[in-house]
Amino acid sequence: MDKEIVTENLSKKYGNFEAVKNVSLSIKKGTIFGLLGPNGAGKSTTIKILTCQLPPTSGTAYIGGLNTVSDAVKIKKKIGVVFESQNLYEELSVYENLNFFRRLYNSPKKRISEVLKAVGMERYQKDKVKTFSKGMKQKIMISRALLNDPEVLFLDEPGSGLDPRSAREIRQMILDLKEQGKTILITTHNMEEADFLCDYLAIIHKGSIRDMDTPTNLKKRYGEDVLIIKTVKGDIYESPLNTKTSSDIYEKLSENNQVSFVHSKEATIEDVFIKLTGEKLTDES
Protein backbone atom coordinates (compact mmCIF):
# COMPACT_ATOMS: atom_id res chain seq x y z
CA MET A 1 0.00 0.00 0.00
CA ASP A 2 1.53 3.29 -0.93
CA LYS A 3 -0.70 5.53 1.22
CA GLU A 4 0.63 5.65 4.78
CA ILE A 5 -1.80 8.17 6.28
CA VAL A 6 -5.40 8.47 5.16
CA THR A 7 -8.21 10.49 6.72
CA GLU A 8 -11.81 10.64 5.61
CA ASN A 9 -13.96 13.60 6.61
CA LEU A 10 -12.22 13.98 9.93
CA SER A 11 -13.91 16.42 12.31
CA LYS A 12 -13.34 17.38 15.92
CA LYS A 13 -15.57 19.45 18.12
CA TYR A 14 -14.63 20.90 21.51
CA GLY A 15 -18.10 21.51 22.92
CA ASN A 16 -19.86 23.42 20.16
CA PHE A 17 -16.66 24.67 18.61
CA GLU A 18 -15.54 22.77 15.52
CA ALA A 19 -11.72 22.85 15.56
CA VAL A 20 -11.28 20.43 12.63
CA LYS A 21 -13.82 20.28 9.81
CA ASN A 22 -14.10 17.43 7.30
CA VAL A 23 -10.40 16.94 6.76
CA SER A 24 -9.65 14.34 4.09
CA LEU A 25 -5.99 13.62 3.44
CA SER A 26 -4.01 10.95 1.76
CA ILE A 27 -0.28 10.88 2.40
CA LYS A 28 2.14 8.79 0.40
CA LYS A 29 4.74 6.59 2.07
CA GLY A 30 8.23 8.11 2.24
CA THR A 31 7.10 11.70 1.69
CA ILE A 32 6.97 14.86 3.78
CA PHE A 33 3.48 16.30 4.09
CA GLY A 34 2.93 19.73 5.61
CA LEU A 35 -0.06 21.27 7.31
CA LEU A 36 0.43 25.02 7.03
CA GLY A 37 -1.78 27.38 8.97
CA PRO A 38 -1.83 30.04 11.69
CA ASN A 39 -2.24 29.37 15.42
CA GLY A 40 -5.61 27.87 16.12
CA ALA A 41 -6.08 26.51 12.59
CA GLY A 42 -6.52 22.96 13.88
CA LYS A 43 -3.06 21.55 13.16
CA SER A 44 -2.28 20.17 16.61
CA THR A 45 -5.79 18.76 16.96
CA THR A 46 -5.32 16.89 13.66
CA ILE A 47 -1.98 15.49 14.87
CA LYS A 48 -3.53 14.45 18.18
CA ILE A 49 -6.22 12.49 16.32
CA LEU A 50 -3.69 10.87 13.99
CA THR A 51 -1.47 9.86 16.90
CA CYS A 52 -4.39 8.29 18.77
CA GLN A 53 -4.37 10.85 21.61
CA LEU A 54 -7.80 12.20 20.78
CA PRO A 55 -10.78 10.50 19.15
CA PRO A 56 -12.40 12.35 16.25
CA THR A 57 -15.98 13.54 16.70
CA SER A 58 -16.71 12.09 13.28
CA GLY A 59 -14.80 10.70 10.33
CA THR A 60 -11.96 8.20 10.30
CA ALA A 61 -8.19 8.16 10.19
CA TYR A 62 -5.82 5.35 9.26
CA ILE A 63 -2.08 4.95 9.73
CA GLY A 64 -0.68 2.14 7.59
CA GLY A 65 -4.20 0.84 7.17
CA LEU A 66 -4.84 0.74 10.93
CA ASN A 67 -7.71 2.68 12.47
CA THR A 68 -6.62 5.37 14.95
CA VAL A 69 -9.45 4.52 17.35
CA SER A 70 -9.64 0.72 17.27
CA ASP A 71 -5.96 -0.05 16.52
CA ALA A 72 -4.32 2.56 18.74
CA VAL A 73 -1.95 0.13 20.48
CA LYS A 74 -0.57 -1.18 17.19
CA ILE A 75 -0.28 2.31 15.72
CA LYS A 76 1.67 3.66 18.71
CA LYS A 77 4.40 1.08 18.05
CA LYS A 78 5.01 2.35 14.56
CA ILE A 79 4.85 6.12 15.01
CA GLY A 80 7.07 8.78 16.58
CA VAL A 81 5.73 12.13 17.77
CA VAL A 82 7.41 15.43 18.60
CA PHE A 83 5.08 18.00 20.09
CA GLU A 84 5.86 21.68 20.24
CA SER A 85 6.28 21.76 24.02
CA GLN A 86 9.64 20.31 24.96
CA ASN A 87 8.63 17.88 27.69
CA LEU A 88 12.03 16.47 28.58
CA TYR A 89 13.21 15.79 32.13
CA GLU A 90 15.41 18.84 32.64
CA GLU A 91 17.29 17.49 35.68
CA LEU A 92 18.17 14.21 33.97
CA SER A 93 20.94 13.58 31.48
CA VAL A 94 20.28 12.96 27.81
CA TYR A 95 21.02 9.27 28.34
CA GLU A 96 18.63 9.03 31.31
CA ASN A 97 15.88 10.79 29.37
CA LEU A 98 16.22 8.46 26.41
CA ASN A 99 16.68 5.34 28.52
CA PHE A 100 13.36 6.00 30.23
CA PHE A 101 11.55 5.94 26.89
CA ARG A 102 13.69 3.13 25.47
CA ARG A 103 12.40 0.88 28.25
CA LEU A 104 8.80 1.78 27.41
CA TYR A 105 9.38 0.67 23.83
CA ASN A 106 11.55 -2.29 24.79
CA SER A 107 14.20 -1.14 22.34
CA PRO A 108 17.79 -2.39 22.80
CA LYS A 109 20.22 -0.14 24.73
CA LYS A 110 22.38 0.42 21.67
CA ARG A 111 19.45 2.25 20.10
CA ILE A 112 20.21 5.25 22.35
CA SER A 113 23.57 5.92 20.70
CA GLU A 114 22.09 5.23 17.28
CA VAL A 115 19.38 7.87 17.64
CA LEU A 116 21.78 10.38 19.20
CA LYS A 117 24.17 9.84 16.31
CA ALA A 118 21.31 10.48 13.90
CA VAL A 119 20.81 13.95 15.39
CA GLY A 120 24.50 14.72 15.98
CA MET A 121 24.18 14.73 19.80
CA GLU A 122 26.12 11.58 20.72
CA ARG A 123 28.80 13.42 22.70
CA TYR A 124 26.24 15.07 25.00
CA GLN A 125 24.88 11.81 26.49
CA LYS A 126 25.99 12.60 30.04
CA ASP A 127 24.92 16.26 30.06
CA LYS A 128 21.80 17.40 31.85
CA VAL A 129 19.06 18.59 29.52
CA LYS A 130 18.66 21.85 31.49
CA THR A 131 22.05 23.03 30.20
CA PHE A 132 20.89 22.90 26.56
CA SER A 133 19.65 25.51 24.09
CA LYS A 134 16.20 25.15 22.54
CA GLY A 135 17.74 23.80 19.33
CA MET A 136 19.67 21.11 21.21
CA LYS A 137 16.55 20.12 23.12
CA GLN A 138 14.67 19.84 19.85
CA LYS A 139 17.30 17.42 18.56
CA ILE A 140 16.90 15.32 21.71
CA MET A 141 13.10 15.39 21.22
CA ILE A 142 13.57 14.09 17.68
CA SER A 143 16.02 11.42 18.81
CA ARG A 144 13.49 10.32 21.44
CA ALA A 145 10.80 10.00 18.77
CA LEU A 146 13.15 7.74 16.78
CA LEU A 147 13.77 5.23 19.58
CA ASN A 148 11.20 2.75 18.27
CA ASP A 149 12.42 3.21 14.67
CA PRO A 150 9.01 4.53 13.60
CA GLU A 151 7.70 4.28 10.07
CA VAL A 152 5.74 7.50 10.49
CA LEU A 153 6.90 10.67 12.24
CA PHE A 154 4.68 13.54 13.37
CA LEU A 155 6.49 16.81 14.01
CA ASP A 156 4.44 19.66 15.43
CA GLU A 157 6.09 23.00 14.53
CA PRO A 158 9.61 21.49 14.38
CA GLY A 159 11.39 24.77 13.64
CA SER A 160 9.37 27.03 15.89
CA GLY A 161 11.36 29.43 18.07
CA LEU A 162 14.74 28.08 16.95
CA ASP A 163 17.72 30.19 15.96
CA PRO A 164 18.36 30.14 12.18
CA ARG A 165 21.27 27.68 12.42
CA SER A 166 19.35 25.16 14.54
CA ALA A 167 16.30 25.55 12.30
CA ARG A 168 18.50 24.72 9.27
CA GLU A 169 19.99 21.69 11.03
CA ILE A 170 16.56 20.40 12.01
CA ARG A 171 15.32 20.83 8.42
CA GLN A 172 18.27 18.84 7.11
CA MET A 173 17.57 16.15 9.70
CA ILE A 174 13.97 15.92 8.52
CA LEU A 175 15.13 15.51 4.91
CA ASP A 176 17.59 12.80 5.99
CA LEU A 177 14.80 10.93 7.76
CA LYS A 178 12.72 11.05 4.59
CA GLU A 179 15.71 9.63 2.68
CA GLN A 180 15.62 6.71 5.10
CA GLY A 181 12.08 6.02 3.92
CA LYS A 182 10.07 7.52 6.76
CA THR A 183 6.75 9.19 6.15
CA ILE A 184 6.69 12.57 7.87
CA LEU A 185 3.83 14.88 8.71
CA ILE A 186 4.87 18.32 9.89
CA THR A 187 2.76 21.23 11.02
CA THR A 188 4.14 24.69 10.56
CA HIS A 189 3.19 28.31 10.30
CA ASN A 190 6.52 29.05 8.63
CA MET A 191 6.06 29.42 4.89
CA GLU A 192 9.71 29.02 3.96
CA GLU A 193 9.93 25.85 5.99
CA ALA A 194 6.79 24.52 4.31
CA ASP A 195 8.09 25.35 0.84
CA PHE A 196 11.56 23.94 1.47
CA LEU A 197 10.60 20.70 3.17
CA CYS A 198 7.25 19.50 1.92
CA ASP A 199 6.55 17.24 -1.03
CA TYR A 200 2.89 18.00 -0.52
CA LEU A 201 1.34 20.89 1.33
CA ALA A 202 -2.14 21.50 2.73
CA ILE A 203 -3.23 25.02 3.64
CA ILE A 204 -5.39 24.76 6.76
CA HIS A 205 -7.45 27.67 8.03
CA LYS A 206 -10.16 27.69 10.70
CA GLY A 207 -10.23 23.90 10.77
CA SER A 208 -10.66 23.35 7.03
CA ILE A 209 -8.21 22.40 4.32
CA ARG A 210 -8.41 25.20 1.76
CA ASP A 211 -6.34 23.37 -0.85
CA MET A 212 -3.41 20.98 -1.12
CA ASP A 213 -0.82 20.14 -3.73
CA THR A 214 2.95 20.28 -4.19
CA PRO A 215 4.35 23.70 -3.18
CA THR A 216 5.34 24.27 -6.82
CA ASN A 217 1.84 23.60 -8.12
CA LEU A 218 0.25 25.73 -5.41
CA LYS A 219 2.51 28.63 -6.34
CA LYS A 220 1.72 28.15 -10.02
CA ARG A 221 -1.99 28.04 -9.34
CA TYR A 222 -2.38 30.83 -6.81
CA GLY A 223 0.80 32.88 -6.99
CA GLU A 224 2.06 35.24 -9.59
CA ASP A 225 5.64 35.96 -10.68
CA VAL A 226 6.10 39.71 -10.66
CA LEU A 227 8.32 42.05 -12.67
CA ILE A 228 9.72 44.92 -10.63
CA ILE A 229 11.09 47.98 -12.38
CA LYS A 230 12.80 50.82 -10.54
CA THR A 231 13.18 54.09 -12.37
CA VAL A 232 16.07 56.54 -12.12
CA LYS A 233 13.74 58.83 -10.13
CA GLY A 234 13.19 56.02 -7.62
CA ASP A 235 9.62 55.11 -8.63
CA ILE A 236 8.83 51.41 -8.46
CA TYR A 237 6.51 49.62 -10.90
CA GLU A 238 5.28 46.10 -10.19
CA SER A 239 3.35 44.07 -12.68
CA PRO A 240 2.69 40.36 -13.37
CA LEU A 241 5.64 38.89 -15.24
CA ASN A 242 5.37 37.96 -18.92
CA THR A 243 2.21 39.93 -19.56
CA LYS A 244 1.48 42.66 -22.06
CA THR A 245 1.19 45.19 -19.23
CA SER A 246 4.66 44.44 -17.91
CA SER A 247 6.28 44.59 -21.34
CA ASP A 248 4.41 47.83 -22.15
CA ILE A 249 5.60 49.46 -18.93
CA TYR A 250 9.15 48.29 -19.55
CA GLU A 251 9.20 49.49 -23.15
CA LYS A 252 7.77 52.89 -22.30
CA LEU A 253 10.23 53.50 -19.48
CA SER A 254 13.24 52.24 -21.41
CA GLU A 255 12.37 54.41 -24.44
CA ASN A 256 12.85 57.42 -22.18
CA ASN A 257 15.93 55.95 -20.47
CA GLN A 258 14.01 55.85 -17.21
CA VAL A 259 14.92 52.33 -16.11
CA SER A 260 17.35 52.07 -13.23
CA PHE A 261 17.01 48.33 -12.60
CA VAL A 262 14.69 45.44 -13.33
CA HIS A 263 14.20 42.23 -11.47
CA SER A 264 11.60 39.54 -11.10
CA LYS A 265 10.10 38.11 -7.92
CA GLU A 266 8.87 34.54 -7.89
CA ALA A 267 5.53 33.61 -6.37
CA THR A 268 5.75 32.51 -2.75
CA ILE A 269 3.72 30.28 -0.47
CA GLU A 270 2.73 33.51 1.28
CA ASP A 271 0.95 34.62 -1.94
CA VAL A 272 -0.82 31.24 -1.98
CA PHE A 273 -1.90 31.60 1.64
CA ILE A 274 -3.26 35.12 1.10
CA LYS A 275 -5.17 34.05 -2.03
CA LEU A 276 -6.72 31.08 -0.26
CA THR A 277 -7.60 32.65 3.06
CA GLY A 278 -7.71 36.40 2.45
CA GLU A 279 -5.32 36.78 5.37
CA LYS A 280 -1.62 37.23 5.90
CA LEU A 281 0.28 34.49 7.74
CA THR A 282 2.80 36.24 9.93
CA ASP A 283 5.48 34.57 12.01
CA GLU A 284 3.61 35.52 15.18
CA SER A 285 0.29 34.07 14.04
Ligand SMILES: Nc1ncnc2c1ncn2[C@@H]1O[C@H](COP(=O)(O)OP(=O)(O)OP(=O)(O)O)[C@@H](O)[C@H]1O
Ligand atom coordinates in the same frame (compact mmCIF):
# COMPACT_ATOMS: atom_id res chain seq x y z
N1 LIG B 1 -8.94 21.05 24.58
C1 LIG B 1 -9.50 22.05 23.94
N2 LIG B 1 -10.70 22.56 24.32
C2 LIG B 1 -11.28 23.58 23.68
N3 LIG B 1 -10.79 24.17 22.56
C3 LIG B 1 -9.59 23.71 22.12
C4 LIG B 1 -8.89 22.64 22.77
N4 LIG B 1 -7.75 22.41 22.08
C5 LIG B 1 -7.74 23.29 21.06
N5 LIG B 1 -8.84 24.06 21.07
C6 LIG B 1 -9.19 25.11 20.11
O1 LIG B 1 -9.28 24.50 18.83
C7 LIG B 1 -8.71 25.35 17.83
C8 LIG B 1 -7.62 24.58 17.10
O2 LIG B 1 -6.53 24.37 17.99
P1 LIG B 1 -5.19 23.63 17.56
O3 LIG B 1 -4.29 23.58 18.75
O4 LIG B 1 -5.51 22.37 16.89
O5 LIG B 1 -4.63 24.66 16.48
P2 LIG B 1 -3.17 24.77 15.89
O6 LIG B 1 -3.39 25.07 14.45
O7 LIG B 1 -2.36 23.61 16.22
O8 LIG B 1 -2.61 26.03 16.60
P3 LIG B 1 -1.40 26.12 17.65
O9 LIG B 1 -0.18 26.21 16.79
O10 LIG B 1 -1.72 27.38 18.39
O11 LIG B 1 -1.46 24.90 18.51
C9 LIG B 1 -8.21 26.58 18.54
O12 LIG B 1 -9.20 27.58 18.40
C10 LIG B 1 -8.10 26.15 20.00
O13 LIG B 1 -8.33 27.24 20.86
